[in-house]
Amino acid sequence: MHHEIEVSGLSFAYPDGHVALRNVSLHITPCEKVALVGPNGAGKSTLILHLNGILNGGSGTVSVCGLEVKKENLARVRAMVGLVFQSPDDQLFSPTVYDDVAYGPIYQGLSAAEVDGRVREALQAVRMSNYARRVSHHLSMGEKKRIAIATVLSMKPEILVLDEPTAGLDPRARRDLIKLLDDLPITMLVSTHDLRMVQELFPRMVIMDEGRIVADGETAVLLKDQALLEAHGLELP
Numbered sequence: 001m002h003h004e005i006e007v008s009g010l011s012f013a014y015p016d017g018h019v020a021l022r023n024v025s026l027h028i029t030p031c032e033k034v035a036l037v038g039p040n041g042a043g044k045s046t047l048i049l050h051l052n053g054i055l056n057g058g059s060g061t062v063s064v065c066g067l068e069v070k071k072e073n074l075a076r077v078r079a080m081v082g083l084v085f086q087s088p089d090d091q092l093f094s095p096t097v098y099d100d101v102a103y104g105p106i107y108q109g110l111s112a113a114e115v116d117g118r119v120r121e122a123l124q125a126v127r128m129s130n131y132a133r134r135v136s137h138h139l140s141m142g143e144k145k146r147i148a149i150a151t152v153l154s155m156k157p158e159i160l161v162l163d164e165p166t167a168g169l170d171p172r173a174r175r176d177l178i179k180l181l182d183d184l185p186i187t188m189l190v191s192t193h194d195l196r197m198v199q200e201l202f203p204r205m206v207i208m209d210e211g212r213i214v215a216d217g218e219t220a221v222l223l224k225d226q227a228l229l230e231a232h233g234l235e236l237p
Contacts, residue, residue: 003030003158003187005051005064012046012058020046021058022211033181033188035202035219037195039233042208044191048161051189052081065158079108082157086164088144092136097128097147100136104155122154126180142173146180159187166194196237199223207232 005028012021020043028034036044049055050062053074062069065080085091094100098119105118123129126146131139136147145165152160165181166174178197181188192198198205198219205222207215209232215222222228229235 010060035198036191038208043211080158082152084162088148091148098132118154122150
């Protein structure tokens with residue numbers, strides 16, 4: 001299985017006529033960790049939502065793990081691409097943490113024993129094993145974000161896509177989450193405004209603005225280009 005992302009000539013407009021993506025092409029290789037940055041309204045979230053078919057209908061093609069993202073492939077694509085939304089409350093809705101993390105594997109039709117194994121493994125991966133019987137909506141934001149990641153990891157995706165994972169976190173929770181993402185051996189695309197995290201964690205950075213990719217290269221090089229950052233509403237902290 002090729003754990004990669006291939007976007008070619010993707011353009012997309014919302015029903016109100018707003019053009020969100022303009023001829024976007026992007027290739028992410030297996031086990032590469034890539035940051036997607038840019039100002040609000042740049043098209044980052046729209047691009048992310050195309051990777052598992054939540055949005056579709058534009059021109060161009062999107063493929064993940066060698067499989068084109070189109071209607072007949074959606075079930076397989078969504079098993080391969082784990083999408084973690086900015087707000088964990090969009091992903092946590094069950095009575096307990098265990099139930100939230102078990103939801104995906106149950107939906108995949110696994111046996112009770114397999115589901116239990118997946119839940120334990122996913123909670124261990126996010127270092128939340130002791131939280132299985134807790135109530136998700138009573139947790140801190142940092143804890144919720146970890147559980148949201150676990151709900152995706154329990155489905156054994158090939159690719160992990162995260163939208164603003166450090167938004168709303170205090171410094172300790174942010175530090176813990178960065179360490180967690182660093183430890184996960186998986187192809188990863190992360191949309192973020194947190195350039196300090198990008199500097200620390202992602203060797204490659206893609207800058208979007210007004211629906212286009214305006215730069216794609218080594219993070220260390222792009223972050224030194226003050227004129228480029230300023231032109232696209234970015235600044236190092």
